Amino acid sequence: MLGPLLGTCSAFRVHQPSMSLLSTGHPAKARMSLGTALRGVGRLTGNPSSQSRRLHQSPGHRPVPCSWPVSRFRHSPLPAPEFQRSTPLGIGASVSVRSFGFLAYFVRGSKARRVPTTAANQSTSAQPRDPAITPNQVAGQQQQGHSSETLPSHNQTESAPLLRASSPTPPPSEDALEVERNSPPQVTWQSLLRLVRLARPEYKLLGCAVGLLLVSSAITMSVPFAMGKIIDIVATAATPIPFGLTTRQFFAILGSVFVVGGVANAGRVMLIRTAGERVILRLREKLFGALVHQDIPFFDRHRTGDLVSRLANDTNVVGKSLTNNVSDGLRSLVMAGAGLSMMVYMSPTLTGIMLGIVPPISIAAIIYGRFVRDLSHHTQTALGDSTKVVEERLSNIRTVQAFVMEKAEQALYHDRVHTVYKLARREAVYSGLFFGGAGLFGNLAIMAVLGVGGNMVLQQTLTVGELTSFLLYTAYVGGSLSGLTSFYSEIMKGLGASGRIFSLLDAQPTIRSNQGAQRTLPALEGRVTFEDVDFVYPARERARIFERLSFDVAAGSVVGIAGASGSGKSTLIALLLRFYDPQAGRILVDGVDVRDLDLTWWRRQVALVNQEPTLFAGTIAENIAYGLDGFVPESRILEAIRQASCDFIHDLPDGIHTFVGERGVSLSGGQKQRVAIARAIIKNPRILLFDEATSALDSENEYLMKEALEKLTQGRTVITIAHRLSTLKSSDLILCMEDGRVAEMGPFNELMAKPNGPFRKLMEYQTSH
């Protein structure tokens, strides 16, 4: 009796790889992985140089606004080990482990909901929020199990809010923001429907794919039956070939059917993936569009790393869950149903035995699997922490090397990776026991079926071929059930990811262009008035910046703003540009409240040169033309370069087509500032805002720039934030800021003539230090 049974077993083992090839649904399963995420980001990044060079070729082309920091993704969470994966232990292990996975889906599903964002999101922002805490302290605290996010902010100890917002939505507290960031999204029927609606435009592709899926699944499910028949034909000459076919004809037909199955499967995979990529493409475009239109308080609340992760990872998860996972789930459903029916058809007794053994073992496996999975989760978290160190230190390598901290950083990383190693080692031991046990019990279950089935063969109530078919169907059903469990958890992941995406898509900016009276002023003169302005930053509502701030800047005048660091000089500019709205009071331009102006029109009247000018990865020409619509002639760029005294550009080998690197890294601070000034000048704005725009220039270049700027400022209102005496001297009017209010205001000489005046004291302090 054992002979045929062992023969059956070994035949199964030999055939298993080829069967798994036929059952392409599972090997082909696309799971979210680090590689996928990086590929996604790679696509987003594109080739900046090639993109940027097109500026002057295509009218309407705008420079690439930014390049995505690929490094932020390098620590994307690695997928946790999946316990339902087939093992090299043979059929028993494969069947039982997959079956355990089926019952374990509740565990994974709930976990997927509990941990919506993992190391990827945490690790992207390792900046300490409390300025009093150094990076090393942060690192130390993280090592003790606290992430930088949980560090108490010094503001939390401050007294109750000084001001209440009069804006439509009250600013959320920092704690509330933390909760918002960490809380899992709501999974409801509406969100499920909304998720499904994303795939609606792809219904043609998906419909064809489902048709092909049914064909390929039907053919795949005929394999065990056909194999059983072949074994019976070969083993017993008495078994007739169906439909009176010859052996040759039988194999030819079988081969042709398999070819059809292969073609159908290939078509299914191609169509499904194409549909998935199209969903991802649309989602990414929509999401990026929504993000760039958000107001600045939104970006104060959300960390860039989180947003990038949603754009790259979550869109991918959603696209895949709607297409690949649904297709795989459907395939699993069809195959599990058909397989179980065939099992019952072949032998109800053996089916009963199988169903009696697997569920109890599966329940035990769920409990153990949960324990091992939690261990794995700890390992992933520790891995995320260690990745944070790498990312932060490598992106700030100049600081690390300048402070000769290489060895200290190495030691810190050593500690982190050793923690990961210890957890991973523990996980390896328990996982080994898990897989070993699962394989053993699976094989025991198979043995039981073989024992009973063997007896049935001896009693001639079952043929050897039928027993083989039965075992093959068992394997197929096991695999399909496993597919169904991952289908559930993938859909859950998709729902979680779509919830995070929808929350961004639904976010309504409080400051946007299509609100208010949307006025434009035909002849803007440029008078700027602050009238009793109260302001707190929404993300830090307990720290008042301005209280009843009032001043008036005449049209066409040059105003210098002085004040100690942190006195709110840059905040003035942020308010003027409507990055924020004041909670009380008004900001007027030519007597009109800026909130009544069309935002796009208003921002086009103003040009800003920042303290730390931001250049984008692209050429100098593209950076200068940034903000202009349509085709920009080279002559216009050269004129702006001349006006901004950017002569250094002509000495560069590629001139205005020199690539400036990410964030303009290949230019010096002074050169970047001059390019930024050219970028402001080319806009020909009515109001020019300089936020310490010449601070990075040496004395000679500052002098040259000053001369150039004097010409440029004629006929415009210019507001200059400056610390340097030389810059302030040439202003028509000086505003000296102190404690959120204008402490003093007047011409330079007048303010300097007051022996104890705040401005004079500030200047004296600066010149004596």
Ligand SMILES: Nc1ncnc2c1ncn2[C@@H]1O[C@H](COP(=O)(O)OP(=O)(O)OP(=O)(O)O)[C@@H](O)[C@H]1O
């Ligand atoms: N986005 C923000 N969210 C919360 N608080 C902010 C934000 N930006 C600035 N602040 C705070 O507002 C205050 C004023 O900052 P601001 O940048 O206007 O000062 P400043 O006078 O320009 O300083 P400096 O001369 O050093 O550039 C500071 O206490 C700063 O910490």
